[in-house]
Amino acid sequence: MSEQQPPKSPTSRRAFLKAGLTAGGAAAFAPSALAGALGGGDPANQPPNIPEWTRSLGDGVAVRAYGKPSKHEAHVIRRDVEWLTASRESSVSFTPIHELDGIITPNGLGFERHHSGIAEVDPADYRLILHGLVDKPLIFTLDDLKRLPRVNRAHFCECAANSGMEWRGAQLNGCQYTHGMVHCVMYTGVTLKTLLGEAGVKPNAKWLLLEGGDSAAMTRSLPLQKALDDVLIAYRMNGEMLYPEHGYPARAVIPGWEANMWVKWLRRIEVGDQPWHHREETSKYTDLLENGKARRFTFVMDAKSIITSPSPQAPVNHKSGLTVLSGIAWSGRGKIARVDVSLDGGRNWRTARIDGPVWDKALTRFYYEFDWDGRELLLQSRAMDETGYVQPGKAELRKIRGVNSIYHNNGIQTWYLHKNGEIENVEIS
Amino acid sequence: MSEQQPPKSPTSRRAFLKAGLTAGGAAAFAPSALAGALGGGDPANQPPNIPEWTRSLGDGVAVRAYGKPSKHEAHVIRRDVEWLTASRESSVSFTPIHELDGIITPNGLGFERHHSGIAEVDPADYRLILHGLVDKPLIFTLDDLKRLPRVNRAHFCECAANSGMEWRGAQLNGCQYTHGMVHCVMYTGVTLKTLLGEAGVKPNAKWLLLEGGDSAAMTRSLPLQKALDDVLIAYRMNGEMLYPEHGYPARAVIPGWEANMWVKWLRRIEVGDQPWHHREETSKYTDLLENGKARRFTFVMDAKSIITSPSPQAPVNHKSGLTVLSGIAWSGRGKIARVDVSLDGGRNWRTARIDGPVWDKALTRFYYEFDWDGRELLLQSRAMDETGYVQPGKAELRKIRGVNSIYHNNGIQTWYLHKNGEIENVEIS
Numbered sequence: 030m031s032e033q034q035p036p037k038s039p040t041s042r043r044a045f046l047k048a049g050l051t052a053g054g055a056a057a058f059a060p061s062a063l064a065g066a067l068g069g070g071d072p073a074n075q076p077p078n079i080p081e082w083t084r085s086l087g088d089g090v091a092v093r094a095y096g097k098p099s100k101h102e103a104h105v106i107r108r109d110v111e112w113l114t115a116s117r118e119s120s121v122s123f124t125p126i127h128e129l130d131g132i133i134t135p136n137g138l139g140f141e142r143h144h145s146g147i148a149e150v151d152p153a154d155y156r157l158i159l160h161g162l163v164d165k166p167l168i169f170t171l172d173d174l175k176r177l178p179r180v181n182r183a184h185f186c187e188c189a190a191n192s193g194m195e196w197r198g199a200q201l202n203g204c205q206y207t208h209g210m211v212h213c214v215m216y217t218g219v220t221l222k223t224l225l226g227e228a229g230v231k232p233n234a235k236w237l238l239l240e241g242g243d244s245a246a247m248t249r250s251l252p253l254q255k256a257l258d259d260v261l262i263a264y265r266m267n268g269e270m271l272y273p274e275h276g277y278p279a280r281a282v283i284p285g286w287e288a289n290m291w292v293k294w295l296r297r298i299e300v301g302d303q304p305w306h307h308r309e310e311t312s313k314y315t316d317l318l319e320n321g322k323a324r325r326f327t328f329v330m331d332a333k334s335i336i337t338s339p340s341p342q343a344p345v346n347h348k349s350g351l352t353v354l355s356g357i358a359w360s361g362r363g364k365i366a367r368v369d370v371s372l373d374g375g376r377n378w379r380t381a382r383i384d385g386p387v388w389d390k391a392l393t394r395f396y397y398e399f400d401w402d403g404r405e406l407l408l409q410s411r412a413m414d415e416t417g418y419v420q421p422g423k424a425e426l427r428k429i430r431g432v433n434s435i436y437h438n439n440g441i442q443t444w445y446l447h448k449n450g451e452i453e454n455v456e457i458s
Numbered sequence: 459m460s461e462q463q464p465p466k467s468p469t470s471r472r473a474f475l476k477a478g479l480t481a482g483g484a485a486a487f488a489p490s491a492l493a494g495a496l497g498g499g500d501p502a503n504q505p506p507n508i509p510e511w512t513r514s515l516g517d518g519v520a521v522r523a524y525g526k527p528s529k530h531e532a533h534v535i536r537r538d539v540e541w542l543t544a545s546r547e548s549s550v551s552f553t554p555i556h557e558l559d560g561i562i563t564p565n566g567l568g569f570e571r572h573h574s575g576i577a578e579v580d581p582a583d584y585r586l587i588l589h590g591l592v593d594k595p596l597i598f599t600l601d602d603l604k605r606l607p608r609v610n611r612a613h614f615c616e617c618a619a620n621s622g623m624e625w626r627g628a629q630l631n632g633c634q635y636t637h638g639m640v641h642c643v644m645y646t647g648v649t650l651k652t653l654l655g656e657a658g659v660k661p662n663a664k665w666l667l668l669e670g671g672d673s674a675a676m677t678r679s680l681p682l683q684k685a686l687d688d689v690l691i692a693y694r695m696n697g698e699m700l701y702p703e704h705g706y707p708a709r710a711v712i713p714g715w716e717a718n719m720w721v722k723w724l725r726r727i728e729v730g731d732q733p734w735h736h737r738e739e740t741s742k743y744t745d746l747l748e749n750g751k752a753r754r755f756t757f758v759m760d761a762k763s764i765i766t767s768p769s770p771q772a773p774v775n776h777k778s779g780l781t782v783l784s785g786i787a788w789s790g791r792g793k794i795a796r797v798d799v800s801l802d803g804g805r806n807w808r809t810a811r812i813d814g815p816v817w818d819k820a821l822t823r824f825y826y827e828f829d830w831d832g833r834e835l836l837l838q839s840r841a842m843d844e845t846g847y848v849q850p851g852k853a854e855l856r857k858i859r860g861v862n863s864i865y866h867n868n869g870i871q872t873w874y875l876h877k878n879g880e881i882e883n884v885e886i887s
Contacts, residue, residue, distance in 0.1 A: 080583060082723070083671050087575030089546025090703075094535035095526070096566035099706045101581050102699050106523035117518025129697040130646040131610040136564055137525035138698065146516030152530050154509060176780045178827050181560040181814030215814070217559040242512050267696065268558040269534060269567065272525045294511070351605045385610030385644070386815065398607050 104128075107138060108205060118146035119245075121188070123209030126335070127343040130355060132213055132385050132392040133183070136267050139212035141274045142188050144245035148294040152278045157262070161238075161300035164229030171278050174264060177219040177227075182261065182284070183391045185359045187211040187330050189287035189314055189436035195423070197432045199443075199454040203342040207442065207454060208335040211359070213392035216282050218263030221256045224298070234300045238307075239281050242294035249290045250304035251283065255328075259284045262295060285361030285390040286328040287436070289314050319431035330361035332420050333439035334368055334395070334412035345450035349403035356381075357392045360414035365393040367413045372399070374407030374443060374457045375422065381410070406446040407457060423456070533557075536567060537634060547575035548674075550617070552638030555764070556772040559784060561642055561814050561821040562612070565696050568641035570703045571617050573674035577723040581707045586691070590667075590729035593658030600707050603693060606652055611690065611713070612644040612820045614788040616759050618716035618743055618865035624852070626861045628872075628883040632771040636871065636883060637764040640788070642821035645711050647692030650685045653727070663729045667736075668710050671723035678719045679733035680712065684757075688713045691724060714790030714819040715757040716865070718743050748860035759790035761849050762868035763797055763824070763841035774879035778832035785810075786821045789843035794822040796842045801828070803836030803872060803886045804851065810839070835875040836886060852885070 098105065107122035114120040124140040141147075152171050160166035191210035194200040201207050221237075230253070237256050241247035251260070261282040264271060271277040276293025283290045289309055304310065304326070316324040336356040339345045345352060358365045364387050369378040381395035395410070412420040423440030430437075445453040527534065536551035543549040553569040570576075581600050589595040620639035623629040630636050659682070666685050670676035680689070690711040693700060700706040705722025712719045718738055733739065733755070745753040765785040768774045774781060787794045793816050798807040810824035824839070841849045852869030859866075874884040 080579070080671060080725075082577040082579050083673050083675065083725070086547045086673055087572070087577050089575050090536070090538045090549045090551035090570045090572065092546070092576075093566075093703065094537070094551070096536070096568070096570075096701045096703055097524070098565075098698060099578075099581075099700075099702050101706075105698060107519070107525075108523070109519045117521070118515045120519045122519035122523070130608065130694050131644050131697045133562060133644050133696045135696050135698045136527075137522075139525070141519045141525075143516070143519065146518050147521075148511040148516050149528075150509070150511050152528075172775060176776070176782060178811075179559065179782065179784070179813065179825060181823055215560050215562050242509060244512050244515055246512065265559050267562045267564050268560045269527060269564045270531050271528075273528050274519075274522065274525055277528045277530075296509075296512070346601060347605070353605060353608065355608070382607075384608065394610055396608060 105138070107140065110206060119144050121210060123205045124212050125205050126209050126211070126337045126357065127204050127340045129337070130394065132357070132394050133267065134212035134214055136214065136269065136272050136275070139186075139214065139275060140188070140210045142210065142288065143243070143274070144247055145243050147274045148241070148243040149273060150242060150277055150294050155278050157279060157295060158297045159224055159228050159300075160297075162231035162234040162302065163225075163300050164231065167224075167228050169224070171264065174219055174262065174279060177223055179217055180220060180261065181215055181217050182282075183213060183215040183386075183388050184282060184284045185211055185213045185390060185392045186282075186288045186291055187359070189289055189327075189330070192438040192440070192442075193435040195440070195442070196427075196434055196438050199456045202454050204335050204337055204340045204442075205342055210288070211392070213359075214266040215268070216261055216263035217265035217268070218261040218279070218282065221260040221262055221281075224262060225256065225300075230300060233302050235302050236304050238297070238299040238301060238305050239290070239292040239295060240297040240299070241292045242296035247292055247309065248305065248307045249292060249309055250307070251290060253300070255283065255286070285330060287314065287330055290328065314436060316430060316436055317433040319433070327437055330359070331437065331439040332358070332360035332362065332365070332412045332414040332418050334358035334410040334420060335442055336370070336408050336410050336444055339408070339446060339450075339452050340444055341452045341454055344452050345401070345446065347450070349401050352399055352401040354397040354399065354408065356395050356410050358395055358410070358412035359390070359392050360412065360418065361390060362418060363415045364389055365412055366415045368393070368395040369411045369413075370395075370397045371409040371411070372406045375409050375441070378411065403448060405448055407455070408444040408446055409441050411441055534567070536569065539630075539635060548573050550639060552634045553641050554634050555638050555640070555766045555786065556633050556769045558766070559823065561786070561823050562696065563641035563643055565643065565698065565701050565704070568615075568643065568704060569617070569639045571639065571717065572672070572703070573676055574672050576703045577670070577672040578702060579671060579706055579723050584707050586708065586724060587726045588653055588657050588729075589726075591660035591663040591731065592654075592729050593660065596653075596657050598653070600693065603648055603691065603708060606648040608646055609649060609690065610644055610646050611711075612642060612817055613711060613713045614640055614642045614819060614821045615711075615717045615720055616640040616788070618718055618756075618759070621867040621869070621871075622864040624869070624871070625856075625863055625867050628885045631883050633764050633766055633769045633871075634771055639717070640821070642788075643695040644697070645690055645692035646694035646697070647690040647708070647711065650689040650691055650710075653691060654685065654729075659729060662731050664731050665733050667726070667728040667730060667734050668719070668721040668724060669726040669728070670721045671725035676721055676738065677734065677736045678721060678738055679736070680719060682729070684712065684715070714759060716743065716759055719757065743865060745859060745865055746862040748862070756866055759788070760866065760868040761787070761789035761791065761794070761841045761843040761847050763787035763839040763849060764871055765799070765837050765839050765873055768837070768875060768879075768881050769873055770881045770883055773881050774830070774875065776879070778830050781828055781830040783826040783828065783837065785824050785839050787824055787839070787841035788819070788821050789841065789847065790819060791847060792844045793818055794841055795844045797822070797824040798840045798842075799824075799826045800838040800840070801835045804838050804870070807840065832877060834877055836884070837873040837875055838870050840870055
């Protein structure tokens with residue numbers, strides 16, 4: 030489903046924002062604020078009627094051998110942007126991160142990015158070839174991969190182009206579109222180190238080529254050092270086999286590195302002594318700087334965060350009072366150490382509450398509960414990782430990288446909370 | 459889908475098993491064993507053809523706004539057993555645990571157990587009433603619940619009747635049926651402690667009644683102490699809103715305790731000074747002992763484990779060589795500390811490798827890799843939790859509890875691996 034319109038220029042809003050917003054009216058969360066905020070009262074005075082669904086039998090088991098969400102959640106879907114690419118076979122559909130919580134992305138909602146559509150692989154005919162600078166070239170069937178020791182690891186997967194439209198200013202009105210090219214699932218698979226150990230790597234080996242089984246034959250060069258560190262050849266996500274759009278029956282998982290390298294429908298691994306300089310690491314997935322030169326091999330995804338609720342697609346539905354701000358943070362360099370939030374466009378920061386597992390190179394969930402006084406706010410979040418890296422502001426980032434880039438925009442995002450509860454994607458200087 | 463036939467008597471197999479199996483031929487896993495085990499060879503001699511899916515464009519994005527598994531995984535579904543209950547509205551469909559790995563159960567595959575079918579709740583009309591021995595009775599809308607601080611916690615949910623058919627001997631040929639009334643997802647919700655804090659609990663309060671919005675009006679008594687410890691009112695599972703069959707839009711999560719208490723479509727919480735003695739804690743969910751007395755309020759699920767692969771529905775597809783044994787373990791008393799496996803029916807035990815997160819009252823994944831010599835084996839697993847509790851043998855359990863029970867069978871399960879790779883559910887004495 031496509032709903033997003035082409036971006037409008039955000040410049041007209043800026044002057045107003047600078048002038049119109051005070052330092053923010055948020056107070057610390059106090060449980061006592063809830064009493065007034067809730068609509069409840071003495072149930073003796075307001076007895077809920079016995080609802081319709083308590084008056085009759087519901088569907089029995091086996092009606093839904095594979096379950097699905099309630100019909101009332103039909104709006105929680107991946108969405109694409111028709112004008113973004115030439116065809117749907119080489120396009121993106123975005124994770125509805127504004128409608129999710131916690132850190133696990135359900136398998137049916139993780140963003141898709143294909144270069145020639147979804148390869149429909151028959152698992153019986155699946156083969157993974159491992160050759161090049163190895164002692165013994167090998168071909169693995171899917172059953173072969175399943176006979177090797179398995180590991181289970183949850184990692185975020187983020188497209189290098191996530192937030193790419195925002196380089197030149199506030200563009201897309203919803204975090205599904207600005208930050209929805211990320212998901213996080215628990216993978217089961219075999220380490221690439223195990224496969225390489227079976228084949229035996231020659232002493233002069235330094236790089237690997239990963240090739241997909243799609244008709245783009247997606248190819249990326251991967252340093253051997255990373256391959257031996259934490260790369261997986263995964264065949265399961267959240268317990269079940271990979272979905273077709275995520276590379277069924279096997280894909281590469283390159284923790285913390287740009288998703289383009291996580292080759293899907295993985296068909297071939299070649300071991301060599303230098304990178305291959307294929308299309309996706311020269312013409313694409315490089316960052317054109319202001320001086321006309323381009324950064325290359327920018328594999329690592331820098332620390333980043335986004336407030337998923339409230340956000341443009343998830344407005345505030347009350348006029349004031351207790352409000353939960355929720356978001357996700359992640360870093361390609363390790364664990365998230367801290368997340369700060371600001372309600373006044375970065376003038377004052379408060380430390381958010383992190384809840385749920387904090388894993389290496391995985392989504393981390395943060396919250397900030399506050400008593401909203403109904404005034405306008407400028408909401409921001411800022412991630413810090415265990416290496417000490419701090420998520421930069423957009424202005425800071427543009428000073429170094431300019432605005433020609435598509436990839437690797439991890440700048441701080443600003444949501445403008447209006448008095449009526451609506452949220453707008455804005456830029457503040 | 460129903461495939462399981464009514465159980466046959468297992469007694470005829472026992473004598474054979476006692477006599478026919480040696481001490482087991484398993485050797486420690488050695489990576490070198492793989493070379494012979496894999497079907498691979500020099501790819502120059504066996505080049506895989508360019509497969510069909512690499513020759514044409516696949517489906518583009520947005521064709522599947524909510525993704526689903528590959529058509530080749532259509533057999534990975536919940537299954538019920540038609541003869542088990544009087545109607546499908548009061549029945550069970552089992553998690554296909556033999557087809558899953560890791561510790562997260564996908565939302566569409568978690569077992570169902572209903573008492574009057576699936577209540578189809580309209581979230582706009584959802585209300586949760588909290589009353590009884592409280593200072594201030596409250597009614598919460600779904601939006602109210604979402605305005606309270608959230609937590610994210612993964613827990614197993616196991617029906618007390620899981621493995622219930624096995625009390626009198628090996629009955630059902632597949633762990634989906636013997637152990638498939640368990641799942642594990644990450645919940646997002648508000649703690650019950652928070653809700654009780656808002657209402658204010660009277661000094662003489664000791665028990666709570668939880669009531670569901672289904673037409674069974676499922677009711678269970680819950681000690682206040684547990685409610686204040688770790689109980690959640692959850693509205694999300696694995697990030698997205700609960701599926702209807704799991705209690706949409708809100709259910710109780712009672713970590714480590716029998717699933718019947720995890721009231722779905724939660725409609726009412728009453729605070730009182732003693733338990734209510736309703737149907738599901740008197741006529742049902744009590745354990746009839748040999749002496750004619752029944753155990754009551756047996757809330758905690760004891761430590762348990764099951765080998766999910768190989769298993770009757772997941773046979774071994776090779777004749778010998780490297781083999782991965784995989785399973786799940788869990789305990790209602792805390793974390794799993796260790797899992798042992800036996801290949802010879804419990805004569806010799808080896809410590810399994812635990813991989814993935816080890817959480818409090820959650821599924822824990824274990825593996826044991828071995829070089830199968832092609833001989834018959836009797837596979838068992840045995841869980842130990844952090845309190846020192848060790849999963850008992852079935853004989854041990856029957857000595858204390860007899861065979862009249864339906865609930866709380868956590869005895870060690872035995873799989874008989876035949877030479878042809880097939881697996882049978884057996885009993886050994």
